[in-house]
Amino acid sequence: MPEQLLFAMEVTLNGLMAGVLYALVALGFVLIFKASGIFNFAQGMLVVFAAMTLVGVQTGQIPFAHLINTIFGTKIHHFGWTVPTILAIIVAGAAMVFVAWIIEKYILQHLIGQPDIILFMATIGMWYFMHGFAPLMWGSEVMKLDVGLAQGINETIDTTTYNWFGYGFFIDNLDIVAAIVAALLVTALVLFSQYTKQGRALRAVADDHSAALSVGISLRFIWVLVWSIAGFVALVAGIMWGSKSGVQISLAEVALKALPVLMLGGFTSIPGAIIGGLIIGVGEQLFEFAIGPLVGGATQAWFAYVLALVFLIFRPQGLFGEKIIERV
């Protein structure tokens, strides 16, 4: 088999894996947009806050230690214990539920009935607030995230492909884990929305807020629920991305990768987020492989947006989004 074809196959596989990671971030956007029509600008910061909380709890870090030390002249940093990973994930998940409750109680509740743009602006405010609050709580250092996920080349794939083609493919173990987790997450979300009472209520709110209210569904409860789920999805995304780079404030930038995925897959479709992520992932990696060297490289940053733009021209609602029909 020609060498370039083998390389292209390896790049495609890695693109699929990268796409799964993009999709994990995009899922959080979709959940909130679907249930409330809000484009949550702060989703990237939810990823950061969730991951920071996980590491902080796991390593026994004292929240707001820097602030406490500055005010009281103390020198406290750690409780002196570490917390098992599973327990730390549960605590971080609970923290995200608390954040969802705070957001609903102190922001969204006061904005019911306001135009979408007002809600969008509120999420921009949330982004800025959390951008300061998260480092204030957990510090600005790069936090090493270790939840026991394997990283590095998958030996089985490397050996098998070498035996087949004479060239071993590189696939990161972490990416394989991310793909499995994403599959489980999407399955769980679909089952939840199809077969549970709360899931059906969530879909009802997504279809029509007023109609849902008229049959006794609590809009406030649904909002807390959906922001909690988005918070949990953010935690999962934070674990995957944080394992690669350490947890730091710039993790919020992964949200930039989710935007073209959303444009392509549609803002209201969970499968759309996954398919969109895969298309973007494969597209940008293949483009960089084939065209990148001819145009100076580093094409990933803009290629995803150009691809999304092309889709927007022909299908503004995205591949799986609902067609918007407005009657005058």
Added chain:
Amino acid sequence: MTFKRVAAASVAALMVASPVMADLVFPSLSYRTGPFAAGGIPYADGFADYMTLLNERDGGIGGVAVSTPECETAYNTEKGVECYEATKGEGALAYNPLSTGITYQLIPKATADDIPLYTPGYGRTSAANGNVFSHVFNFPANYWNGASAAINHVLDLNGGDLKGKKIVLLHFNGAYGKEPIPTLTKLGEKHGYDLTTIPIDYPGQEQKAQWLQIRREKPDYVLFWGWGVMNQVAIQEAANIRYPMDQFIGVWWSGAEHDVKPAGEKATGYKAMTFHGVGSDYPVFGDLQKYVVDAGKAAGDGSNVGTVIYNRGVYAAMMLAEAAKNAQEIHGVKDITSAQMRDGLEQLEITNARMAELGMEGFGPEFKVSCANHGGPGAIAIQQWDGAAGKWSLITDFSGSDMDVIQPLIDADSAAYAAENKIDPQCN
């Protein structure tokens, strides 16, 4: 009544006799927030702590207290310029903008305001030509020195022969990351290696394509110009593809503890260039601990003392303090102006004896600044990470770079700047 008059006259006489000393002001354009805060915090802490040490231990510089008012830039160029405008009226003697972008904006402003800029290891490389850049000082090393030092190190490892070797420059896709390309290209022509440049766009959280390319091309060495999250991801990806870490060499902005720790022990062997010492095994750090950290006067919580970026802040502060002392001696005044501070920088001489007096023997090279040479010796050492011990070690001495290649590049770039801005040479 008479007693009151005498007392008042005495106080007045004292006030006239002893001139009122204003602080020596070195504004700190820091970034403790934003995506690069992990690097900005220890630098700002090291800078402030060294000046605090001078105040607490020595009573300031020449008996005049030092102040370092901080202004938060978040590594944002516009905010950096705002910080400069907001603080220059406080009697600023010099600026260390801590950002190449901010430096580029401040070069014409600071020159017009007669305030020197000190940009060690960053900023405009050709500012090393003091003949054109009268108010910019970037000693002891710049990016082109770094590129040459990396190649010198690789030459040493290969018995002085790089013919046919493949070297990749993995770099941030911006002005900073592209800085070494001309030098590496010229050095490639001289030494016969094959250079491939692979850019990474900001922020650099996804580098799969770049590392797959490196895996395919199997370069002998990868040189790296990154910053922020780009560093941690690159080192992790290098470990993932099992690239030999001792053939992966970063510039000094890609060689801090927080860059290697997320990859754990797999980062062992990674190398980085440095223009100052590593660790806290120098007497000055004992003083910093005693007079600043233990006294509760540290800018941070003291946990960064001895880390790479903290040390860089200490080193920068030491240079400015020595230049201020030099200016006081040159002009015979304690309360110096920014113009006099510029003279102090331009006539600065750092000797090994003076470094020993400062408790920093071996922390950096000795050198002398001159009117024409604002860039210093370009002497750089290589540090290597030991993941098990969790620390960096210097594995080479400080040694110079290939000025036969670098000087013509500096001259050409600064000449273009001089022509564009109609600058006459300042040195005769």
